[in-house]
Amino acid sequence: MNKPELLAPAGSFEKAKEAFIYGADAVYCGTGALSLRSRAEVNNEELAKTIEYAHSLGKKVYTTINIYAPDNVYDDIKEQVKMLDKLRVDAIIVSDGGVVDIIKEIAPNIPIHISTQANTLSSHTAKFWQKNGASRIILSREMNKNDIKNLINNIPKELETEIFIHGAICWAYSGRCYLSDFLANRNANLGDCAQSCRWAYNVYLEEKNNPGNIMPIEDDQNGTYILSSKDLCLIRRVPDIIDMGITSLKIEGRLKSEYYVASIVNVYRNAIDDYIKDPKNYDYKKYLSELNKVKTRGLTEFFFEDKNNKDYQEYEGKQYNPEYEYGAQVIEYNENKSTIKIGNKLTVGDKMEILIPNKIEVKEFTIDKMYDVETDEEIETVNPGKLDQSVKIKLPIKCKEGWMIRRKK
Ligand code: SF4
Known part of the structure; x- marks a missing residue:
């Protein structure tokens, strides 16, 4: 049984440090406006410190340049890639074929990981990316376990796979969403999402021929949270995930706190190690009860077992753990x-x-x-x-x- 990598978010050096203390094998972070988490970017000095610290522990740091890039940002991308090469980053996470080409040209030794934003759903697409230089595919969140198994069985062994196991999910198809851009002038596809899908909304019904006669629908004093998704949590499925041979298990949340990162990483570290040590006695409940102490919304397994699962919306807008x-x-x-x-x-x-x-x-x-x-x-x-x-x-x-x-x- 191969031990998968546990990959944690790091919106800062301090968060990376916490992730490593609590057992992450690698962290990922953004680099300036070229990442899809422009508010969780790590400046170059902090990034250099994070990489040096990680390497001193034998751990890894991946960075993102996962915007869909128009021509006018390619000069910045080239500079960024040169800088990442100098810092000895362990991989760059990319969505756009043009950016893949630039990395191959400027820094052919940096491994390329294809971002979940590229929505890879099939072994065909995975192989396409491998032929074009990728060493790892971060799979689309919309796949279920049979899709993932099928993909892994039909790609070359050396092509690595990564899936999200915990954290926020989008109401839209993996970030392809204009809600935040439309309502807050903050573009999700440039890493600046205002999470407008989590806001409370008032929903009204108005008969076309009777304007002004507005009837509210299904809301309470807080409005309604019809667009807000629960948080992904695959703790129960850790055995399936390890058995499938996925290379890396990723926790979402570069904007989350150090406390959040430490708590979630520690739970999954224990779950992975315990299952590998003693597969027959894996009991997800003790891990789930720890996760429940830090959860921010309701938890869902999303489509992992069943693509028809409808239990992934948080209609009550529950935000904080009360205990x-x-x-x-x-x-x-x-x-x-x-x-x-x-x-x-x-x-x-x-x-x-x-x-x-x-x-x-x-x-x-x-x-x-x-x-x-x-x-x-x-x-x-x-x-x-x-x-x-x-x-x-x-x-x-x-x-x-x-x-x-x-x-x-
Ligand atoms: S508004 Fe919500 S659904 Fe849209 S990109 Fe942001 S988090 Fe995803």
């Missing part, structure tokens, strides 16, 4: 008083959970005392008033820098 929130991050461990950077208001008596890398079980504890980092005086409450607000507490186990602590609300 848990980000608490703090360990800055420096000390047996008696560890320094933690807080993410939300903390008060003596709060119930907390430490996320332990490579372990699905969290360590629960209650804050019994807190100390001001500067004066060392005992305090009752601390608010995230200023940037990097820290406090000292006693931690129940030995922790390392970067470990995440969750707060039970």
Whole structure:
């Protein structure tokens, strides 16, 4: 059984660091306006730092140039490719055939991964991309498991495959959508989506011959969320996915927080490793219960089992987990008083959970005392008033820098 790569989003160096602490094998990030996540771009200096850090751990960094590019941006693309080559990036994620050609010409040693935006649905298209220089295909999210199996069985062994296993999905066909452009003047196809499909809408019925007589349909005080999709979650299907021989399992969310990245990566790291160690006893429920502590919307398996699945819309617009929130991050461990950077208001008596890398079980504890980092005086409450607000507490186990602590609300 081949162990697949676990690939995490990294909208910043700090997020990449968290992803690696919690077990990601590789991260992907955007590079300037040439990526489809222009708001989650990593500047060149940060990218260089991320790549150097990843390589020191034996891990990888992929970057995106996955816009559909008009002629007037090709000079920028050439410069970007030269810079990525110098930084020794491990692959570039691309959608457009023109960009593929430029990479082959300028930096033939950089592996090319075909973005999910290119909507590869068949072994024919996968082979086309391989002939044209691709080493990996990020499959279309609209495929089910039989489509994926069929594709893998009909492509050369050395052609790698990658699928999304967790995170937001589009109401439209994989990002081919003008809703955000139309409503917010922000173009999803240039990486600037305002996620207009998640907004609350009022829906009315108006009879054509009786203008002005407007009748609302099925909405409550929040309006209605008829366009909002649930989040993809394939934790139950990890055994199928590994058995199929998919090369890389990808988590969506370059705009998500460090806490989110750490939590989701840790769950999938454990799920993959546990299944490989002991395939007969894979029990997805313990992983799902951890994912449920951080989910932002309802979860769906989308089309993985069944293309006729209709359970992927979040009509209630549920956005936040009501029971848990980000608490703090360990800055420096000390047996008696560890320094933690807080993410939300903390008060003596709060119930907390430490996320332990490579372990699905969290360590629960209650804050019994807190100390001001500067004066060392005992305090009752601390608010995230200023940037990097820290406090000292006693931690129940030995922790390392970067470990995440969750707060039970
Ligand atoms: S508005 Fe929604 S469906 Fe359209 S691209 Fe953005 S996230 Fe996808």
